[in-house]
Amino acid sequence: KQWYQRRVRGNKRALMMNPYWKKEMAQLFSDVDKNRDGFLTIEEMINNTRPLKVHCNAPEYKMEALANAYKEFWGHVGLKPGRKVGKTQFLKGLSKLGREELDREAAGVPTLHSRVSHALFDIIDANNNNRLQKKEIAQWMAASGLNPDNADKMFQEADRSGKGYISRDELIEAEFCSFFHPEKCMTQLGVKVV
Numbered sequence: 001k002q003w004y005q006r007r008v009r010g011n012k013r014a015l016m017m018n019p020y021w022k023k024e025m026a027q028l029f030s031d032v033d034k035n036r037d038g039f040l041t042i043e044e045m046i047n048n049t050r051p052l053k054v055h056c057n058a059p060e061y062k063m064e065a066l067a068n069a070y071k072e073f074w075g076h077v078g079l080k081p082g083r084k085v086g087k088t089q090f091l092k093g094l095s096k097l098g099r100e101e102l103d104r105e106a107a108g109v110p111t112l113h114s115r116v117s118h119a120l121f122d123i124i125d126a127n128n129n130n131r132l133q134k135k136e137i138a139q140w141m142a143a144s145g146l147n148p149d150n151a152d153k154m155f156q157e158a159d160r161s162g163k164g165y166i167s168r169d170e171l172i173e174a175e176f177c178s179f180f181h182p183e184k185c186m187t188q189l190g191v192k193v194v
Contacts, residue, residue, distance in 0.1 A: 015095050015098045015180065016091065016092065016095035022091060024178075025090075025091055025094055030087075031048075031145065034047075038087065039085060040079060040084070040085050040090060041079060041082070041083065041084055042070070042071060042074055042075065042079040042080060042081055045079060046067045046070055046071075049063070049066055049067070049070070050063075051142075051143040051144070051145075052066070052123050052124075052140070052143045052144075055139045055140070055142050055143035056123050056124055056126050056136070056139050056140060056143060057126050058123040058126075062119070062122050062123045063123070066116070066119040066120060066123060068119075069112075069115040069118075069119045070116060072115065073097075073112045073113060073115065073116050076096075076100070077094050077096075077097050078093040079093075094179075097112070098180045101113055101180050102180055105176070113175065113176050113179060113180070114172050116175075117171055117172040117176065118172070120171070120175070121168050121171050121172070124136050124139070124171075126139070130167075130168060131167065132165060132166040132167075132171060133165055134152065137154055137155050137158075138151035158170050158171060158174045
Protein backbone atom coordinates (compact mmCIF):
# COMPACT_ATOMS: atom_id res chain seq x y z
CA LYS A 1 0.00 0.00 0.00
CA GLN A 2 2.85 2.42 0.77
CA TRP A 3 4.27 1.84 -2.72
CA TYR A 4 0.88 2.70 -4.24
CA GLN A 5 0.57 5.85 -2.11
CA ARG A 6 4.09 6.97 -3.12
CA ARG A 7 3.24 6.31 -6.76
CA VAL A 8 -0.02 8.28 -6.48
CA ARG A 9 1.82 11.19 -4.85
CA GLY A 10 4.43 11.08 -7.63
CA ASN A 11 1.74 11.08 -10.33
CA LYS A 12 -0.04 13.99 -8.63
CA ARG A 13 3.03 16.15 -8.82
CA ALA A 14 3.66 15.18 -12.42
CA LEU A 15 0.17 16.06 -13.68
CA MET A 16 0.95 19.65 -14.71
CA MET A 17 4.29 18.46 -16.07
CA ASN A 18 2.68 15.77 -18.24
CA PRO A 19 2.70 17.18 -21.80
CA TYR A 20 -0.17 14.92 -22.91
CA TRP A 21 -2.38 16.09 -20.02
CA LYS A 22 -1.41 19.72 -20.50
CA LYS A 23 -2.20 19.56 -24.23
CA GLU A 24 -5.58 17.86 -23.66
CA MET A 25 -6.64 20.29 -20.92
CA ALA A 26 -5.46 23.30 -22.96
CA GLN A 27 -7.60 21.97 -25.82
CA LEU A 28 -10.56 21.64 -23.45
CA PHE A 29 -10.06 25.29 -22.48
CA SER A 30 -10.00 26.36 -26.14
CA ASP A 31 -13.06 24.26 -27.00
CA VAL A 32 -15.14 25.81 -24.22
CA ASP A 33 -13.89 29.37 -24.85
CA LYS A 34 -16.50 29.91 -27.56
CA ASN A 35 -16.11 33.70 -27.66
CA ARG A 36 -12.31 33.32 -27.99
CA ASP A 37 -11.56 36.02 -25.42
CA GLY A 38 -8.90 33.89 -23.71
CA PHE A 39 -10.93 33.47 -20.54
CA LEU A 40 -13.47 30.99 -19.17
CA THR A 41 -16.32 31.51 -16.77
CA ILE A 42 -18.47 28.99 -14.95
CA GLU A 43 -21.34 30.28 -17.06
CA GLU A 44 -19.49 29.28 -20.24
CA MET A 45 -18.78 25.84 -18.81
CA ILE A 46 -22.45 25.30 -18.00
CA ASN A 47 -23.65 26.75 -21.32
CA ASN A 48 -21.38 24.25 -23.04
CA THR A 49 -23.59 21.47 -21.63
CA ARG A 50 -26.85 22.88 -23.05
CA PRO A 51 -26.73 20.79 -26.27
CA LEU A 52 -27.13 17.71 -24.03
CA LYS A 53 -30.70 18.82 -23.33
CA VAL A 54 -31.61 18.50 -27.01
CA HIS A 55 -29.38 15.63 -28.19
CA CYS A 56 -30.05 13.43 -25.16
CA ASN A 57 -33.61 14.63 -24.52
CA ALA A 58 -32.61 15.53 -20.96
CA PRO A 59 -35.23 16.92 -18.61
CA GLU A 60 -34.44 20.20 -16.88
CA TYR A 61 -33.93 18.60 -13.44
CA LYS A 62 -31.09 16.46 -14.86
CA MET A 63 -29.54 19.51 -16.49
CA GLU A 64 -29.76 21.36 -13.17
CA ALA A 65 -28.04 18.46 -11.35
CA LEU A 66 -25.20 18.62 -13.88
CA ALA A 67 -24.95 22.42 -13.54
CA ASN A 68 -24.70 22.09 -9.74
CA ALA A 69 -22.02 19.41 -10.03
CA TYR A 70 -20.15 21.62 -12.51
CA LYS A 71 -20.29 24.60 -10.13
CA GLU A 72 -18.73 22.54 -7.35
CA PHE A 73 -16.09 20.83 -9.51
CA TRP A 74 -15.07 23.81 -11.65
CA GLY A 75 -15.34 26.13 -8.64
CA HIS A 76 -12.32 24.30 -7.21
CA VAL A 77 -10.44 25.20 -10.40
CA GLY A 78 -11.29 28.87 -9.83
CA LEU A 79 -14.37 29.21 -12.02
CA LYS A 80 -16.85 31.00 -9.80
CA PRO A 81 -19.90 33.08 -10.78
CA GLY A 82 -18.87 36.34 -12.40
CA ARG A 83 -15.15 35.46 -12.40
CA LYS A 84 -13.00 35.02 -15.52
CA VAL A 85 -10.07 32.59 -15.55
CA GLY A 86 -7.27 32.60 -18.15
CA LYS A 87 -5.70 29.46 -19.60
CA THR A 88 -2.65 29.40 -17.31
CA GLN A 89 -4.76 29.86 -14.19
CA PHE A 90 -7.19 27.23 -15.48
CA LEU A 91 -4.40 24.67 -15.99
CA LYS A 92 -2.84 25.39 -12.59
CA GLY A 93 -6.23 25.20 -10.87
CA LEU A 94 -7.13 21.95 -12.61
CA SER A 95 -3.72 20.49 -11.76
CA LYS A 96 -4.22 21.42 -8.08
CA LEU A 97 -7.72 19.95 -8.13
CA GLY A 98 -6.24 16.84 -9.74
CA ARG A 99 -3.89 16.37 -6.78
CA GLU A 100 -6.84 16.70 -4.41
CA GLU A 101 -8.98 14.32 -6.48
CA LEU A 102 -6.20 11.71 -6.57
CA ASP A 103 -5.93 12.00 -2.77
CA ARG A 104 -9.68 11.43 -2.47
CA GLU A 105 -9.50 8.48 -4.86
CA ALA A 106 -6.58 6.91 -2.94
CA ALA A 107 -8.48 7.35 0.34
CA GLY A 108 -11.61 5.74 -1.13
CA VAL A 109 -13.56 8.99 -0.77
CA PRO A 110 -15.96 10.01 -3.56
CA THR A 111 -14.40 12.58 -5.86
CA LEU A 112 -15.96 15.81 -7.05
CA HIS A 113 -15.46 14.50 -10.57
CA SER A 114 -17.57 11.42 -9.79
CA ARG A 115 -20.50 13.72 -8.97
CA VAL A 116 -20.15 15.32 -12.41
CA SER A 117 -19.89 11.88 -14.03
CA HIS A 118 -22.99 10.59 -12.21
CA ALA A 119 -24.99 13.60 -13.39
CA LEU A 120 -23.62 13.18 -16.91
CA PHE A 121 -24.47 9.47 -16.94
CA ASP A 122 -28.05 10.26 -15.90
CA ILE A 123 -28.35 12.63 -18.87
CA ILE A 124 -26.74 10.31 -21.43
CA ASP A 125 -28.87 7.35 -20.26
CA ALA A 126 -31.93 8.57 -22.17
CA ASN A 127 -33.95 5.38 -21.63
CA ASN A 128 -33.06 5.25 -17.90
CA ASN A 129 -31.97 1.59 -17.96
CA ASN A 130 -28.66 2.33 -16.18
CA ARG A 131 -26.73 1.13 -19.24
CA LEU A 132 -25.28 3.28 -21.97
CA GLN A 133 -25.81 1.95 -25.48
CA LYS A 134 -23.85 2.96 -28.61
CA LYS A 135 -26.73 5.18 -29.77
CA GLU A 136 -26.67 7.08 -26.48
CA ILE A 137 -22.89 7.50 -26.72
CA ALA A 138 -23.28 8.84 -30.27
CA GLN A 139 -25.90 11.35 -29.06
CA TRP A 140 -23.60 12.46 -26.23
CA MET A 141 -20.71 12.86 -28.67
CA ALA A 142 -22.87 14.93 -31.04
CA ALA A 143 -23.96 17.14 -28.14
CA SER A 144 -20.32 17.56 -27.11
CA GLY A 145 -19.27 18.65 -30.59
CA LEU A 146 -17.48 15.37 -31.28
CA ASN A 147 -17.96 13.21 -34.34
CA PRO A 148 -20.70 10.69 -33.45
CA ASP A 149 -19.22 8.33 -36.06
CA ASN A 150 -16.46 7.67 -33.51
CA ALA A 151 -18.95 6.31 -30.98
CA ASP A 152 -17.94 2.72 -31.75
CA LYS A 153 -14.32 3.39 -30.80
CA MET A 154 -15.24 5.26 -27.63
CA PHE A 155 -17.75 2.56 -26.74
CA GLN A 156 -15.16 -0.21 -27.10
CA GLU A 157 -12.63 1.71 -25.01
CA ALA A 158 -15.08 2.13 -22.12
CA ASP A 159 -16.78 -1.30 -22.40
CA ARG A 160 -13.57 -3.23 -21.81
CA SER A 161 -15.42 -6.32 -20.59
CA GLY A 162 -17.29 -6.53 -23.92
CA LYS A 163 -20.77 -6.92 -22.45
CA GLY A 164 -22.38 -4.59 -25.00
CA TYR A 165 -23.08 -1.58 -22.79
CA ILE A 166 -21.23 0.91 -20.62
CA SER A 167 -22.03 0.80 -16.93
CA ARG A 168 -22.10 3.81 -14.64
CA ASP A 169 -18.81 2.71 -13.04
CA GLU A 170 -17.14 2.32 -16.43
CA LEU A 171 -18.13 5.84 -17.48
CA ILE A 172 -16.96 7.29 -14.17
CA GLU A 173 -13.63 5.45 -14.45
CA ALA A 174 -13.11 6.47 -18.09
CA GLU A 175 -13.94 10.12 -17.40
CA PHE A 176 -11.78 10.28 -14.27
CA CYS A 177 -8.95 8.57 -16.10
CA SER A 178 -9.06 11.08 -18.94
CA PHE A 179 -8.82 13.99 -16.49
CA PHE A 180 -6.43 12.75 -13.82
CA HIS A 181 -4.68 9.55 -14.94
CA PRO A 182 -3.43 10.39 -18.45
CA GLU A 183 -0.63 7.82 -18.27
CA LYS A 184 -3.11 5.07 -17.31
CA CYS A 185 -5.50 6.04 -20.11
CA MET A 186 -2.72 6.12 -22.67
CA THR A 187 -1.59 2.64 -21.61
CA GLN A 188 -5.18 1.33 -21.79
CA LEU A 189 -5.50 2.73 -25.30
CA GLY A 190 -2.29 1.01 -26.34
CA VAL A 191 -0.19 4.17 -26.44
CA LYS A 192 3.32 3.60 -25.12
CA VAL A 193 4.06 5.80 -22.13
CA VAL A 194 7.71 6.81 -22.07
